[in-house]
Amino acid sequence: MMKTPLEILHKYWGFTSFREFQEEIIQSILVSNDTVALLPTGGGKSICYQVPGLILAGCAVVISPLIALMQDQVLRLKELGIEAMAYHSGLHYLEKESILNQLLHNKLKFLYLSPESLRNRKIQAHLQRASISMLAIDEAHCISQWGYDFRPAYLLIHELRSLLNVPVLALTATATKEVLEDIQRELKLNKPVIFRQSFKRSNIQFVVEEQESKPIRLLQILSKLKSSNLVYTRNRKNTIQLSQYLNTNQINAAFYHAGMEAQERAEVLSKWLKSNNETVVCTNAFGMGIDKPNVKAVIHVDIPPSIEEYYQEAGRAGRNGEKSYAILFHNVRDTNAMQSQLVENFPSIQDVKLLYKNLGIYLEWAVGHSSEEMKDFDLAAFCTTFKVNAMTIIYGLKILEQSELIELTDSFQSSSKIQLTSNQSILDDYSLMSLKIQTMLDFLRRKYENIYITPVAIEEYDIAKYCNISITEAISMLHYFKNEGILKYIVPITQSQLRFIGERLRSDELTLDIDWYNKRKQSHIKKLEGMLQYIAEKECRQKNILNYFGEKTSELCGKCDLCLANNKENHIETRTIEILELLRKNNTMTIHQIYEYFPYNQREIIVGIVNDLLSEQKISRNIDQLKVN
Numbered sequence: 001m002m003k004t005p006l007e008i009l010h011k012y013w014g015f016t017s018f019r020e021f022q023e024e025i026i027q028s029i030l031v032s033n034d035t036v037a038l039l040p041t042g043g044g045k046s047i048c049y050q051v052p053g054l055i056l057a058g059c060a061v062v063i064s065p066l067i068a069l070m071q072d073q074v075l076r077l078k079e080l081g082i083e084a085m086a087y088h089s090g091l092h093y094l095e096k097e098s099i100l101n102q103l104l105h106n107k108l109k110f111l112y113l114s115p116e117s118l119r120n121r122k123i124q125a126h127l128q129r130a131s132i133s134m135l136a137i138d139e140a141h142c143i144s145q146w147g148y149d150f151r152p153a154y155l156l157i158h159e160l161r162s163l164l165n166v167p168v169l170a171l172t173a174t175a176t177k178e179v180l181e182d183i184q185r186e187l188k189l190n191k192p193v194i195f196r197q198s199f200k201r202s203n204i205q206f207v208v209e210e211q212e213s214k215p216i217r218l219l220q221i222l223s224k225l226k227s228s229n230l231v232y233t234r235n236r237k238n239t240i241q242l243s244q245y246l247n248t249n250q251i252n253a254a255f256y257h258a259g260m261e262a263q264e265r266a267e268v269l270s271k272w273l274k275s276n277n278e279t280v281v282c283t284n285a286f287g288m289g290i291d292k293p294n295v296k297a298v299i300h301v302d303i304p305p306s307i308e309e310y311y312q313e314a315g316r317a318g319r320n321g322e323k324s325y326a327i328l329f330h331n332v333r334d335t336n337a338m339q340s341q342l343v344e345n346f347p348s349i350q351d352v353k354l355l356y357k358n359l360g361i362y363l364e365w366a367v368g369h370s371s372e373e374m375k376d377f378d379l380a381a382f383c384t385t386f387k388v389n390a391m392t393i394i395y396g397l398k399i400l401e402q403s404e405l406i407e408l409t410d411s412f413q414s415s416s417k418i419q420l421t422s423n424q425s426i427l428d429d430y431s432l433m434s435l436k437i438q439t440m441l442d443f444l445r446r447k448y449e450n451i452y453i454t455p456v457a458i459e460e461y462d463i464a465k466y467c468n469i470s471i472t473e474a475i476s477m478l479h480y481f482k483n484e485g486i487l488k489y490i491v492p493i494t495q496s497q498l499r500f501i502g503e504r505l506r507s508d509e510l511t512l513d514i515d516w517y518n519k520r521k522q523s524h525i526k527k528l529e530g531m532l533q534y535i536a537e538k539e540c541r542q543k544n545i546l547n548y549f550g551e552k553t554s555e556l557c558g559k560c561d562l563c564l565a566n567n568k569e570n571h572i573e574t575r576t577i578e579i580l581e582l583l584r585k586n587n588t589m590t591i592h593q594i595y596e597y598f599p600y601n602q603r604e605i606i607v608g609i610v611n612d613l614l615s616e617q618k619i620s621r622n623i624d625q626l627k628v629n
């Protein structure tokens with residue numbers, strides 16, 4: 001008998017109940033409705049397609065924008081004993097063949113696909129022949145040109161959609177009205193049922209502060225919290241300087257940006273994930289797909305370019321439901337710089353043509369040459385080589401993608417590779433050492449035909465499963481063999497890949513999509529305006545954000561800086577306690593030193609409190625030095 005969604009949830013994930021809307025979304029798919037699910041990050045999106053995918057006959061196809069996330073999902077499913085694979089253009093030709101074979105032979109329950117792979121006619125043909133149960137589109141807002149994450153290849157999904165007669169589930173953690181309309185139109189959804197969970201984060205206190213001395217204020221906040229935090233800045237150099245400043249002041253801090261070696265980045269991330277008192281100072285390269293429950297504060301020392309980006313980053317605070325903080329610093333210089341950068345960073349048509357030419361030089365791809373082969377592309381190195389701004393390049397690449405001139409994969413981990421470098425008799429000697437070693441060496445020799453001739457892509461997971469050991473143990477055994485010199489073990493690196501679609505043209509032959517270019521630029525300006533309105537908001541920060549995402553509410557959160565400030569008495573009481581604390585800690589301070597600890601616009605309030613404290617003789621003044629009595 002067919003299992004119910006709840007039975008499946010319990011059997012594989014061990015939960016005894018669904019979270020809000022999960023069950024409704026699953027039921028909607030089970031009765032073949034096209035469905036849209038708007039769930040905030042951390043709202044349990046994957047369960048919404050994994051449960052029906054397990055109930056329905058055939059393989060569920062999941063389109064996902066990030067290869068790293070696909071790999072992570074596939075691994076988790078495999079650990080639950082569910083057959084799942086990820087297909088993307090970074091795979092070797094033989095790996096792709098093997099996946100398609102498994103699909104046709106009904107061996108898979110889940111197939112994760114990068115949107116770019118839909119350009120490949122072969123995969124479309126295979127999907128049409130295979131038994132497919134449903135189509136899930138993760139991060140569906142990537143299909144919208146209004147979305148900050150627009151991925152031109154997402155527009156290919158509607159072709160696939162028309163080939164398969166299956167229900168579609170579009171999932172997203174962010175959707176304004178325009179984006180929601182785009183999702184429905186571009187995916188050609190048929191009378192979709194829409195589920196919208198509120199984007200409200202009641203346990204986060206939103207605060208915006210005008211700050212002239214950001215490092216001092218940052219230090220003060222972090223000293224109080226003693227917890228795991230994130231500090232976002234727009235500038236790589238700043239990640240290093242701020243983390244050094246924090247470390248010299250007894251705050252445990254690391255830095256993270258996209259220009260670091262993959263290995264280094266992985267170490268920072270894994271250390272932070274395990275810690276409960278470390279702060280990472282990072283650029284927006286940090287965070288995609290990270291789900292750490294105990295983040296106390298997310299502090300932005302620079303203004304992000306859109307509410308979408310801000311809310312996604314700020315929303316990493318307090319996933320455990322405990323009280324947490326999302327704080328944004330700004331000053332007049334920032335807002336001015338932001339507006340001029342917007343103009344500077346958005347590439348001109350000439351910039352885009354030059355970028356196309358430079359890509360040819362960088363990848364050593366001659367005019368007139370054409371190839372299906374993807375080449376490794378390192379954005380940071382490219383920017384250094386050609387002395388260009390990363391943001392300009394990112395926009396430029398999107399314009400080239402949209403004009404179908406290039407194909408770019410996001411960064412992902414390629415598979416590990418192994419080649420046996422010893423002969424049969426030496427391997428036999430090692431096999432005598434233990435049954436575990438024997439099992440592993442036998443498996444490698446039998447499973448991978450060419451392993452003596454060339455490095456072949458392997459999955460540590462498969463090896464561990466076959467040998468009945470943990471993945472960690474499998475990896476450490478492989479390192480042991482490598483050190484013994486009996487095999488080459490090449491550990492994966494994180495990398496993006498790029499190719500020209502069709503033959504490489506001369507840059508004066510390029511035809512760019514100008515309408516699209518103009519629309520993009522407008523949308524970009526509109527987003528920045530949204531962010532500036534958030535900063536200038538007078539009533540309630542949370543309400544401002546919810547309204548931005550199309551949630552009609554007039555309810556005030558009661559805990560953001562504005563709600564507190566509008567509730568004056570309460571606010572003055574808190575500030576009074578904070579000022580007394582500061583004076584006790586520092587012994588004596590001038591009024592200007594006190595100012596540095598508070599938002600600029602509160603100087604008047606601070607003076608008022610200090611005068612009250614003086615007249616109540618709780619503090620005293622000697623020339624300009626204030627002191628607690």
Ligand SMILES: [Zn+2]
Pocket residue numbers: 539540541542543556557558559560561562563
């Ligand atoms: Zn509020």
